[in-house]
Amino acid sequence: xxxxxxxxxxxxxxxxxxxxxxxxxxxxxxxxxxxxxxxxxxxxxxxxxxxxxxxxxxxxxxxxxxxxxxxxxxxxxxxxxxxxxxxxxxxxxxxxxxxxxxxxxxxxxxxxxxxxxxxxxxxxxxxxxxxxxxxxxxxxxxxxxxxxxxxxxxxxxxxxxxxxxxxxxxxxxxxxxxxxxxxxxxxxxxxxxxxxxxxxxxxxxxxxxxxxxxxxxxxxxxxxxxxxxxxxxxxxxxxxxxxxxxxxxxxxxxxxxxxxxxxxxxxxxxxxxxxxxxxxxxxxxxxxxxxxxxxxxxxxxxxxxxxxxxxxxxxxxxxxxxxxxxxxxxxxxxxxxxxxxxxxxxxxxxxxxxxxxxxxxxxxxxxxxxxxxxxxxxxxxxxxxxxxxxxxxxxxxxxxxx
Amino acid sequence: xxxxxxxxxxxxxxxxxxxxxxxxxxxxxxxxxxxxxxxxxxxxxxxxxxxxxxxxxxxxxxxxxxxxxxxxxxxxxxxxxxxxxxxxxxxxxxxxxxxxxxxxxxxxxxxxxxxxxxxxxxxxxxxxxxxxxxxxxxxxxxxxxxxxxxxxxxxxxxxxxxxxxxxxxxxxxxxxxxxxxxxxxxxxxxxxxxxxxxxxxxxxxxxxxxxxxxxxxxxxxxxxxxxxxxxxxxx
Numbered sequence: 001x002x003x004x005x006x007x008x009x010x011x012x013x014x015x016x017x018x019x020x021x022x023x024x025x026x027x028x029x030x031x032x033x034x035x036x037x038x039x040x041x042x043x044x045x046x047x048x049x050x051x052x053x054x055x056x057x058x059x060x061x062x063x064x065x066x067x068x069x070x071x072x073x074x075x076x077x078x079x080x081x082x083x084x085x086x087x088x089x090x091x092x093x094x095x096x097x098x099x100x101x102x103x104x105x106x107x108x109x110x111x112x113x114x115x116x117x118x119x120x121x122x123x124x125x126x127x128x129x130x131x132x133x134x135x136x137x138x139x140x141x142x143x144x145x146x147x148x149x150x151x152x153x154x155x156x157x158x159x160x161x162x163x164x165x166x167x168x169x170x171x172x173x174x175x176x177x178x179x180x181x182x183x184x185x186x187x188x189x190x191x192x193x194x195x196x197x198x199x200x201x202x203x204x205x206x207x208x209x210x211x212x213x214x215x216x217x218x219x220x221x222x223x224x225x226x227x228x229x230x231x232x233x234x235x236x237x238x239x240x241x242x243x244x245x246x247x248x249x250x251x252x253x254x255x256x257x258x259x260x261x262x263x264x265x266x267x268x269x270x271x272x273x274x275x276x277x278x279x280x281x282x283x284x285x286x287x288x289x290x291x292x293x294x295x296x297x298x299x300x301x302x303x304x305x306x307x308x309x310x311x312x313x314x315x316x317x318x319x320x321x322x323x324x325x326x327x328x329x330x331x332x333x334x335x336x337x338x339x340x341x342x343x344x345x346x347x348x349x350x351x352x353x354x355x356x357x358x359x360x361x362x363x364x365x366x367x368x369x370x371x372x373x374x375x376x377x378x379x380x381x382x383x384x385x386x387x388x389x390x391x392x393x394x395x396x397x398x399x400x401x402x
Numbered sequence: 403x404x405x406x407x408x409x410x411x412x413x414x415x416x417x418x419x420x421x422x423x424x425x426x427x428x429x430x431x432x433x434x435x436x437x438x439x440x441x442x443x444x445x446x447x448x449x450x451x452x453x454x455x456x457x458x459x460x461x462x463x464x465x466x467x468x469x470x471x472x473x474x475x476x477x478x479x480x481x482x483x484x485x486x487x488x489x490x491x492x493x494x495x496x497x498x499x500x501x502x503x504x505x506x507x508x509x510x511x512x513x514x515x516x517x518x519x520x521x522x523x524x525x526x527x528x529x530x531x532x533x534x535x536x537x538x539x540x541x542x543x544x545x546x547x548x549x550x551x552x553x554x555x556x557x558x559x560x561x562x563x564x565x566x567x568x569x570x571x572x573x574x575x576x577x578x579x580x581x582x583x584x585x586x587x588x589x590x591x592x593x594x595x596x597x598x599x600x601x602x603x604x605x606x607x608x609x610x611x612x613x614x615x616x617x618x619x620x621x622x623x624x625x626x627x628x629x630x631x632x633x634x635x636x637x
Contacts, residue, residue, distance in 0.1 A: 005513045016501045314497040317458060318556070319486025319514035321479050398450075398459035401493065 025340030027293025032344025032373040042278035044363030059231040065223040100131035117163035123211025139186025150209040154182040159202040297384035313400025326393040333385030341377020405432040409464035424450040426618040437590040439606035442615035490557025494569035498541040505537040527555040547578025
């Protein structure tokens with residue numbers, strides 16, 4: 001009863017000092033908003049990454065790319081990986097289930113009548129459907145005959161289809177890639193954006209042989225994907241593939257690889273590292289902004305205690321125990337930072353929704369992020385309130401009233 | 403005997419390290435129903451004595467019995483409870499919370515009360531000082547005299563036996579001071595024990611007893627100018 005009355009009085013006090021309450025709320029507001037934002041968006045990004053990685057790599061993939069250096073960018077002295085290389089490796093190394101070569105033109109111009117667009121053009125084999133877990137949504141995928149005969153057939157992604165065809169069904173229609181005419185035989189399965197934010201539906205797939213001979217005029221491939229029979233053997237098979245390729249390329253000992261191999265295990269490790277950064281380090285760094293909020297709240301409350309010395313003396317005179325005074329100042333601080341935290345969660349949620357919509361990522365504030373934000377803002381207030389509350393409670397009433 | 407002070411000594415240490423004896427061997431008894439003026443020059447120790455009587459400060463030596471209980475035996479919590487239930491304070495500077503209505507100011511002691519039912523007590527106390535119609539006004543909207551009446555209502559809200567007033571008319575004009583003293587006299591006539599710290603002989607003239615302090619010593623203590631009220635005899 002008595003405590004309840006003190007709590008109510010406390011809330012009234014907060015509205016008496018609007019400016020101070022406002023300033024104290026800003027710190028936790030910004031800190032918690034930033035925290036909820038990075039947790040929600042980072043979480044969504046990692047989930048997206050996981051989904052993409054799962055789709056691209058699964059548990060049993062090895063990707064061999066031409067050129068040494070690093071996965072995703074880095075130096076490449078490109079031209080030495082050939083279909084023959086991969087065929088030989090697959091023949092020599094046991095445990096490989098299937099494989100698919102790949103060439104890429106990042107910006108190929110495609111035309112149909114007076115409509116045209118830029119797409120990512122990929123040359124693949126009939127085995128790509130299994131190797132990359134992506135087939136035809138409608139129509140058919142490319143087949144072995146297409147590849148053997150360098151057929152001018154194409155599967156077209158949804159975005160590209162929308163750009164080139166208004167309402168009519170693209171199947172069986174002709175398009176022109178560069179100056180080469182192709183017949184559309186199917187629509188690619190939807191993919192959405194990948195981890196780089198690239199629209200993977202703005203793609204066209206044609207037989208790898210056609211791409212090399214008729215479009216790009218090259219005899220080497222960009223990369224190849226190998227699926228191993230037993231997921232548990234990925235590491236062992238990867239080592240064998242590397243050795244076989246080095247032998248075929250006649251690389252002496254000490255000479256660096258002129259190709260890059262990455263497998264499911266390495267990708268999983270990379271995802272794990274990213275998860276740790278996104279879910280631990282970034283939130284931790286963001287949460288340190290709450291330390292600044294804590295310092296601000298503590299100093300504002302200390303100033304408030306000094307300014308309200310007479311009030312504290314009066315409260316003691318009319319019957320407040322030191323514990324009541326301590327409770328009052330602790331509550332005032334904690335309620336203020338918690339209110340800031342609540343506002344921060346709302347702001348963080350709004351910003352997350354806005355940004356997520358812009359980059360078409362399905363991010364939203366989960367209960368975990370909300371609970372974390374509120375708990376941290378409350379903790380900030382409790383810690384910030386300790387010293388002011390103690391100082392207020394220790395005042396001797398006769399001194400405070402002087 | 404309501405208040406029994408014997409051999410009270412209180413020494414302050416100034417920031418420079420110099421010790422100042424604010425009260426030196428003060429002994430006095432105050433009976434239920436008395437209205438006592440503590441007079442003396444500033445620095446004579448009269449406010450310190452009032453603080454000790456009001457349990458806002460503790461003596462360094464000597465003993466203080468309130469209603470027969472040795473105050474030295476009470477912890478801070480019990481002292482707070484006694485202040486809440488038995489003692490009402492009125493200050494020169496009013497000490498009303500700004501931006502808070504008169505009614506909420508009056509209700510402040512009820513916040514710390516053990517009572518469960520507190521409805522209407524605040525308004526009743528305001529009515530007793532003739533300010534029921536100003537309940538929603540904040541101190542800034544009231545005159546000095548009205549503010550002090552709100553402070554008196556606050557002192558009365560828990561129905562205490564003892565009222566302690568430290569220069570209650572010090573910030574008021576003569577007219578308002580007169581009104582305040584009338585209120586105190588009325589409260590005393592109704593049986594409340596009142597101790598007023600003042601250096602104003604006009605205020606002391608309203609009291610039944612005048613005790614004079616000088617440099618921390620009680621130098622005179624005698625029957626005041628006003629005839630002793632009948633209610634004083636029921637101690």
